Amino acid sequence: xxxxxxxxxxxxxxxxxDRLPLMLLPVLALVALPLIGSASTWVxxxxxxxxxxxxxxxxxxxxxxxxGLMDVLNFGHGVFITLGAFMATSVLGLMTGWTTSTSxxxxxxxxxxxxxxxxSVAGGVGAVFERVIIRPVYGQPLKQILITMGGMIVGExxxxxxxxxxxxxxxxxTAFQGSILLGDAAVEKYRLxxxxxxxxxxxxxxxxxxxTKVGLLIRAGVHDREMxxxxxxxxxxxxxxxxxxxxxxxxxxxxxxxxxxxxxxPQLGSQVNVLLFIVIIIGGMGSVTGCFIGAMLVGLLxxxxxxxxxxxxxxxxxxxxxxxxxxxxxxxxxxxKK
Amino acid sequence: MSEPLLxxxxxxxxxxxxxxxQGVDLTVPKGELTVLLGRNGAGKTTTLRTIMGLWxxxxxxxxxxxxxxxxxxxxxxxxxxxxYVPENMGIFSxxxxxxxxxxxxxxxxxxxxMDAKRLEWVFGLFPAMKRFxxxxxxxxxxxxxxxxxxxxxxxEPRKLLLIxxxxxxxxxxxxxxxxxxxxxxxxxxxxxxxxxQNFNFARQLGDQVAVMDGGQIVHSGAMADLAxxxxxxxxxxxxxLASHQ
Numbered sequence: 001x002x003x004x005x006x007x008x009x010x011x012x013x014x015x016x017x018d019r020l021p022l023m024l025l026p027v028l029a030l031v032a033l034p035l036i037g038s039a040s041t042w043v044x045x046x047x048x049x050x051x052x053x054x055x056x057x058x059x060x061x062x063x064x065x066x067x068g069l070m071d072v073l074n075f076g077h078g079v080f081i082t083l084g085a086f087m088a089t090s091v092l093g094l095m096t097g098w099t100t101s102t103s104x105x106x107x108x109x110x111x112x113x114x115x116x117x118x119x120s121v122a123g124g125v126g127a128v129f130e131r132v133i134i135r136p137v138y139g140q141p142l143k144q145i146l147i148t149m150g151g152m153i154v155g156e157x158x159x160x161x162x163x164x165x166x167x168x169x170x171x172x173x174t175a176f177q178g179s180i181l182l183g184d185a186a187v188e189k190y191r192l193x194x195x196x197x198x199x200x201x202x203x204x205x206x207x208x209x210x211x212t213k214v215g216l217l218i219r220a221g222v223h224d225r226e227m228x229x230x231x232x233x234x235x236x237x238x239x240x241x242x243x244x245x246x247x248x249x250x251x252x253x254x255x256x257x258x259x260x261x262x263x264x265x266p267q268l269g270s271q272v273n274v275l276l277f278i279v280i281i282i283g284g285m286g287s288v289t290g291c292f293i294g295a296m297l298v299g300l301l302x303x304x305x306x307x308x309x310x311x312x313x314x315x316x317x318x319x320x321x322x323x324x325x326x327x328x329x330x331x332x333x334x335x336x337k338k
Numbered sequence: 339m340s341e342p343l344l345x346x347x348x349x350x351x352x353x354x355x356x357x358x359x360q361g362v363d364l365t366v367p368k369g370e371l372t373v374l375l376g377r378n379g380a381g382k383t384t385t386l387r388t389i390m391g392l393w394x395x396x397x398x399x400x401x402x403x404x405x406x407x408x409x410x411x412x413x414x415x416x417x418x419x420x421x422y423v424p425e426n427m428g429i430f431s432x433x434x435x436x437x438x439x440x441x442x443x444x445x446x447x448x449x450x451x452m453d454a455k456r457l458e459w460v461f462g463l464f465p466a467m468k469r470f471x472x473x474x475x476x477x478x479x480x481x482x483x484x485x486x487x488x489x490x491x492x493x494e495p496r497k498l499l500l501i502x503x504x505x506x507x508x509x510x511x512x513x514x515x516x517x518x519x520x521x522x523x524x525x526x527x528x529x530x531x532x533x534x535q536n537f538n539f540a541r542q543l544g545d546q547v548a549v550m551d552g553g554q555i556v557h558s559g560a561m562a563d564l565a566x567x568x569x570x571x572x573x574x575x576x577x578x579l580a581s582h583q
Contacts, residue, residue: 213447216437220430227428230390231490232416232444335432 054198062246
């Protein structure tokens with residue numbers, strides 16, 4: 001078979017990887033250092049910020065993919081966080097002997113069990129939520145906002161029915177309590193664990209997205225779902241899968257957030273929801289890498305401003321979002337949707 | 339004309355309040371290249387999208403290999419062996435050329451899973467695809483993107499290719515490449531329904547031709563008859579193709 005003569009342009013333009021958004025993290029940390037004054041306090045605050053950012057990333061990553069794939073704005077995402085956190089109170093409540101033991105292994109098993117149960121229940125409820133609440137309003141953004149917010153309120157009330165309206169303690173297992181010293185800086189063990197766990201989730205997610213066919217389909221679907229369907233793939237099945245995994249990750253994030261705060265309230269999800277949307281808007285809706293950087297920025301800034309100017313901390317993240325959007329109106333890593 | 343592979347009978351399509359296709363009757367014979375000509379807004383793209391299930395048929399039937407596919411979902415239609423190259427090419431610009439091709443090869447999880455012989459044949463048609471295999475598709479030129487779009491459609495054998503304006507916006511040299519590639523494809527007896535506005539491009543490739551206007555087929559027959567009949571051309575050109583002269 002004869003090949004046609006090639007007259008196409010032979011060289012491609014070279015485009016440097018966009019690392020500017022990545023630079024924001026060290027820049028923010030370095031700017032904060034002289035303002036904070038004490039290096040040990042800075043280290044403590046930085047780890048606290050990174051831990052908070054990792055937990056927010058775990059929760060928000062599913063939300064950004066759900067939006068990217070189907071343009072679905074799920075304001076009910078917070079209910080999976082609350083559900084996960086309350087499931088953890090029940091599971092760890094049944095394993096008090098294990099969590100109060102000084103054995104690291106028993107502590108780990110208890111926390112892992114709580115996480116697995118929380119993820120399974122949140123994922124299962126997510127599947128029902130998608131079928132009953134989201135599916136009837138595909139392609140109708142206003143209805144999506146209203147009905148998912150309604151779903152969130154109903155979910156919150158159901159959680160109150162099951163676990164009661166009061167705050168419930170979610171104490172850290174014995175081996176997770178306390179701090180370790182990095183030089184003069186005290187860093188809570190649980191924050192280190194959160195950072196490591198967050199990095200593991202990010203690494204797994206990145207690997208799945210870049211090394212598997214499902215990941216390829218998700219990345220393609222975020223860009224142009226119609227073309228993915230034209231290639232013979234059922235994007236709705238993919239979306240359901242992503243929705244369930246996203247809900248499960250929110251459940252996992254709920255457990256981590258609850259342990260971070262050491263108590264859980266039924267309004268947890270609705271409180272975190274605002275942060276989640278700030279993060280995915282900053283990152284570029286549909287972008288996992290953007291979501292990761294956005295979450296880290298939000299976590300760091302909340303901790304630095306909380307220490308430096310507590311009154312500003314309340315709206316520092318909104319301010320961050322405004323600044324980022326003035327710089328990049330579609331977020332740090334905009335997804336090139338069709 | 340050989341036996342029909344695809345038949346549209348009295349197909350109507352509405353997009354919102356607009357009645358775009360108003361009773362399209364079209365036959366695409368097996369193993370031939372049928373060109374769908376017509377001015378902007380005649381309904382050519384809507385016809386392809388309706389066949390592909392991207393717009394719903396309001397009335398009429400779309401028959402492929404004897405089965406009515408008019409009410410099927412797009413993935414089911416694609417799985418029956420119909421490939422679609424949209425007007426905007428549908429390239430996933432954040433993915434590499436290789437990843438775009440892997441997606442089109444439905445059973446392949448990695449590049450190594452693809453039919454190597456077939457892939458070499460595709461590279462023979464579009465050498466740029468081999469050269470830029472690991473490059474992001476978004477960096478390709480317009481012509482290379484069009485090549486990738488067609489390469490993706492043929493990376494596995496398909497029964498029918500629906501291709502929307504492959505010459506649009508391309509430089510003459512690239513168009514000639516594209517013509518050579520389609521002529522090679524024709525030698526493999528692939529059935530193609532090609533939407534075009536460029537009559538010179540169309541007449542070099544078409545076995546059959548259908549002309550659309552106002553959401554209906556206003557002429558259909560052999561391309562050779564249209565190409566050799568100035569009167570017929572004049573009548574149709576006067577009707578809808580004047581802008582292509």
